[in-house]
Amino acid sequence: MAVYILRRLLQVVPMLLLVTFVVFALLHAAPYDVVDTITTPQMSDETKAAMRERYGLDQPIVVQYGLWLANVLQGDFGYSLVSRHSIAEELAARIPNTILLVAPAYVAALVLAVVLGLIAGSRRGTVVDKTIDGLAGIGIATPSFWFALIVIYVFGYQLRWFPIIGMHSVGKQGDPVDFLMHFVMPFLVLVVAFFPELARYVRSATVSQLSQDYVLVQRGFGASRRQVLTRHVGRNVMLPIITQLGLALPILVTGAIVTESIFGWPGIGPYFLTATRSLDYPVVLAVLLLSAVLVIVGNLIADILYVVVDPRIRIGSGS
Amino acid sequence: MTIPTTPSAAAGPTPTSGDVLLRVDGLDVDLPGRTGGTVRVLDDVSFEVPRGRVVGIVGESGSGKTMLLRALMGILPDGATREWRRVLLDGEDVTATLPRRRLPAAMVFQDPMTSFNPLVRIGGHLTEVAQRHQRVGRRRATALAREALVAVRIPDPDRVLARYPHELSGGMRQRAMIAMALLARPELLLADEPTTALDATIQAQILALLRTLQAERSLTVLIVTHDLGVVAAVCDDVLVMKDGRIVEAGDVDRVFREPRHPYTRELLDAAPDAPEELAAPGLAASDRVATDAPAASDEKGEHA
Amino acid sequence: MTATTPNVAAAIDASTLVHRTRSFRSVSAILAIAFLVIVGAVSLLAPLLPLDPTSTDLAVRWQPPSAEHWFGTDDLGRDYFSRVVYGGRVSLTVGILAMAAATAIGVVVGLIAGYAGGRVDDLLMRFVDFLSSIPWMVLVIVASVFLKPGLWTIILVIAVFSWMATARLVRAETLTLRERAFVRYARYIGVRRELVMWRHVVPDAAPTIIVAATASISTAILTESALSFLGLGIQPPMASWGSLLETAQGSLQTAPYLALIPGVLILLTVLSFNVLGDALRQSVSEGGAS
Numbered sequence: 002m003a004v005y006i007l008r009r010l011l012q013v014v015p016m017l018l019l020v021t022f023v024v025f026a027l028l029h030a031a032p033y034d035v036v037d038t039i040t041t042p043q044m045s046d047e048t049k050a051a052m053r054e055r056y057g058l059d060q061p062i063v064v065q066y067g068l069w070l071a072n073v074l075q076g077d078f079g080y081s082l083v084s085r086h087s088i089a090e091e092l093a094a095r096i097p098n099t100i101l102l103v104a105p106a107y108v109a110a111l112v113l114a115v116v117l118g119l120i121a122g123s124r125r126g127t128v129v130d131k132t133i134d135g136l137a138g139i140g141i142a143t144p145s146f147w148f149a150l151i152v153i154y155v156f157g158y159q160l161r162w163f164p165i166i167g168m169h170s171v172g173k174q175g176d177p178v179d180f181l182m183h184f185v186m187p188f189l190v191l192v193v194a195f196f197p198e199l200a201r202y203v204r205s206a207t208v209s210q211l212s213q214d215y216v217l218v219q220r221g222f223g224a225s226r227r228q229v230l231t232r233h234v235g236r237n238v239m240l241p242i243i244t245q246l247g248l249a250l251p252i253l254v255t256g257a258i259v260t261e262s263i264f265g266w267p268g269i270g271p272y273f274l275t276a277t278r279s280l281d282y283p284v285v286l287a288v289l290l291l292s293a294v295l296v297i298v299g300n301l302i303a304d305i306l307y308v309v310v311d312p313r314i315r316i317g318s319g320s
Numbered sequence: 321m322t323i324p325t326t327p328s329a330a331a332g333p334t335p336t337s338g339d340v341l342l343r344v345d346g347l348d349v350d351l352p353g354r355t356g357g358t359v360r361v362l363d364d365v366s367f368e369v370p371r372g373r374v375v376g377i378v379g380e381s382g383s384g385k386t387m388l389l390r391a392l393m394g395i396l397p398d399g400a401t402r403e404w405r406r407v408l409l410d411g412e413d414v415t416a417t418l419p420r421r422r423l424p425a426a427m428v429f430q431d432p433m434t435s436f437n438p439l440v441r442i443g444g445h446l447t448e449v450a451q452r453h454q455r456v457g458r459r460r461a462t463a464l465a466r467e468a469l470v471a472v473r474i475p476d477p478d479r480v481l482a483r484y485p486h487e488l489s490g491g492m493r494q495r496a497m498i499a500m501a502l503l504a505r506p507e508l509l510l511a512d513e514p515t516t517a518l519d520a521t522i523q524a525q526i527l528a529l530l531r532t533l534q535a536e537r538s539l540t541v542l543i544v545t546h547d548l549g550v551v552a553a554v555c556d557d558v559l560v561m562k563d564g565r566i567v568e569a570g571d572v573d574r575v576f577r578e579p580r581h582p583y584t585r586e587l588l589d590a591a592p593d594a595p596e597e598l599a600a601p602g603l604a605a606s607d608r609v610a611t612d613a614p615a616a617s618d619e620k621g622e623h624a
Numbered sequence: 625m626t627a628t629t630p631n632v633a634a635a636i637d638a639s640t641l642v643h644r645t646r647s648f649r650s651v652s653a654i655l656a657i658a659f660l661v662i663v664g665a666v667s668l669l670a671p672l673l674p675l676d677p678t679s680t681d682l683a684v685r686w687q688p689p690s691a692e693h694w695f696g697t698d699d700l701g702r703d704y705f706s707r708v709v710y711g712g713r714v715s716l717t718v719g720i721l722a723m724a725a726a727t728a729i730g731v732v733v734g735l736i737a738g739y740a741g742g743r744v745d746d747l748l749m750r751f752v753d754f755l756s757s758i759p760w761m762v763l764v765i766v767a768s769v770f771l772k773p774g775l776w777t778i779i780l781v782i783a784v785f786s787w788m789a790t791a792r793l794v795r796a797e798t799l800t801l802r803e804r805a806f807v808r809y810a811r812y813i814g815v816r817r818e819l820v821m822w823r824h825v826v827p828d829a830a831p832t833i834i835v836a837a838t839a840s841i842s843t844a845i846l847t848e849s850a851l852s853f854l855g856l857g858i859q860p861p862m863a864s865w866g867s868l869l870e871t872a873q874g875s876l877q878t879a880p881y882l883a884l885i886p887g888v889l890i891l892l893t894v895l896s897f898n899v900l901g902d903a904l905r906q907s908v909s910e911g912g913a914s
Contacts, residue, residue, distance in 0.1 A: 016754075027766075027770070031770065138895065138899070139891070139895060141894075141898065142842070142846075142890075142891050142892075142894035142895035142898055143887075143891050144846055144849055144850060144853075144866075144869075144887060144890050144891070146850060146853050146869070147849075147869055147883070147886075147887030147890065147891075148887075150869070150872070150873060150876060150883045150887070151883070151884070151887070154876055154877070154880045154883070158876070158877045158880075213434060214429065214431060214434035215434060215435055215437045215438075217395060217429070218427075218429050218436070218497075219437075220395045221393050221395050221426075221427045221429070222426070222427075222448075222449050222452070222453075222500065222504060223422065223449075223452055223453065223504070224448075224452070232448070233437050233440070236437075236439055236440075237437065237438075237439055248757065251758070251759055252759065255759045255761065255762050256759060258761055258762075258765075259761070259850060259853070262854075263873075273762075273765070274765075274854060277765055277768070277769050277854075277856065278856075280769060282769070285766055285769050286766070288762065289762060289763075289766050292758055292759060292762045293758055296754070296757045296758050299757075300757065311439075312438070312439060312484045312486075313438055313439075313484070313486055
């Protein structure tokens, strides 16, 4: 199994290289002057020329790629065309905010989905099941940004329970209560966005597990419905979910773009969107790179988890 | 199954003819039909199971034989209805209490491959049953599980306890299933086509094991099968089912030699062995399938 | 005792299974079809209807729904019902065209992958897997940065990033069909590979493709509305439901109905397509398609 993991890790390298190359090609194809990203207007001409040389802008493409890649690996993503600020710095400041919002929402949605999905699947055809499945179906069809607007209207404007914009009120940074007040609405919107597909998946996995022979056998040996669900079906349903958690890694960073911008939450979302509107290519492509890398890493984690956790898969070991 | 043997008296203690463990009168089972309405899968089924005997239930697919076992165990499909006029357990009328209390029975299922949860070790399966039925703690349950595996002649039971189902061969899995049934301390062992999913040589071993266990623990066994050879090999009595009804019942010797119902005759005629061979008198009990070979002679053994 | 034939097999009769399932599904499926027909008809016939989506009248801004203006008026006093109807035209057009393009690409790629097998299949599928795992929001936004926003851009962008699901399905169908007797026979007697695929494989895979197509429309409509909401999709003076929502955002507090109505329509349309797709999938798997 260690061999498999090692092999898998090695496979990641060429994929990463491919992705960086694609991003670099896009960077190069984009209609702007690369010099503008690495220099600020205040710099003198000599400095600009030195930067040009340092970044090898007069060198062949391959060399430029190499230099760019070297920079990226050191954490230097270049500078925004618009603000001239370091992209890496900006990302580093914003990613935690996004994670702070998305991670709890995803976990909550997952827990809710597992519970309700198990209930729905084990009571297939009943009112409870139809309700849960129906809600999930409506949820899938709901544009999350529209739901955000409704939530803002009801809870923000009409009931005035929660503030509408941002992560904290002016001057109250670090105040947990204030943070929570700002947190609730975008959190709710994200949970509603994540929940339906997860619930549907759990429900169908539950239904399929319940039709397996071993469930009948368990009942034959006197297991109550609850025991079957918690000790067996629940466990079997969780297995693919756990192993696929890795696939949710990209969502942690880019899964709430629209929601963040509606609520003015200072995460990656608004940064990315502003860059999009102002054609700030380096920023846009930096986020794309980040996203793609997370996808590759997430897949890797999922594959490894799968092999480790599922007892039916023992690659290469002598059992 | 081409084992030409004589069904004769049980190798164990000879039961008295008046000692009936289970008696069922007028069992009806309806399943919800796909067009709405119901389909009657068991129709006025009445039978007796003498204590200590091995009773075979034989019939074609759709005869209702599996449903009979499931009705006794109380694990019919959702939406099924079960009704009976009377059920006597050891002479005691338990008709009213049955929905709540279960019969002292355990069931061995057909396909050992799919009958276990693939993500739970054998030990986990067994201890769960032990804890539930014998009300013991975990350590004691593990010890009991180990004993049960020994009882079904599995060598190296500790190793098997730690294994996942897919790591065992078919025969080992079925033995483990039987062990699990034993842990429920049943008086009545129900087996639904216990050997159908197994290879021929393994079939013989499993049947022999059932016979041995029956003798050792004074079990009463009900075996559902479509294979007359199995009935011939291990059963003392037989019930013949067709279309949800019992068409004939009686001692295996008698039924094979002098079938009364035309359907029974059809079945016997269709069997690969001639009926005469199956009912040939004079073969000693020792000729029966009683090679109590331990599991090591499973042709595959455990998966490496 | 009304004893029907005590035969367990009778309980598993296939045609009766379909009958029972249809009677359960029919309510929601019928509603879905009815809704789509109405929306489709209104969208199609819009130019013939007495609708006026463009003339502004600042005297009647932000009027709530009334007998005169069924959906009220927007921030420039325009009749919102007309705007919503014309917005629906655009949204549905984008949805259908993007779905058509995505399905075409998906079918071609799926056929090639399934039929060619081997390394070609392997490579294509890795590509498909990779592309599908990147959050499509990111992909789609990046693409629209590089292209000028507009109707055709958005159709192209959506199509290019949503063909993967169809490709997977078609590939799976192709793989199974490839081994079927009639396909092998056709190849044996020398019919050209492409012709075999076209004449035999595609018709058999058609039910699956149709089911995938309904899912495709749903995705397309949701994606388009999200992009337009962000200002990256449909540009004024054209409007879609998504871009109407973007405008409505500004007057959310005073005129919430401006945001409510297009969103509800998106929801119902997507829901209807999903319900339809589910019903189709049911009848495909039971009616014994291949």
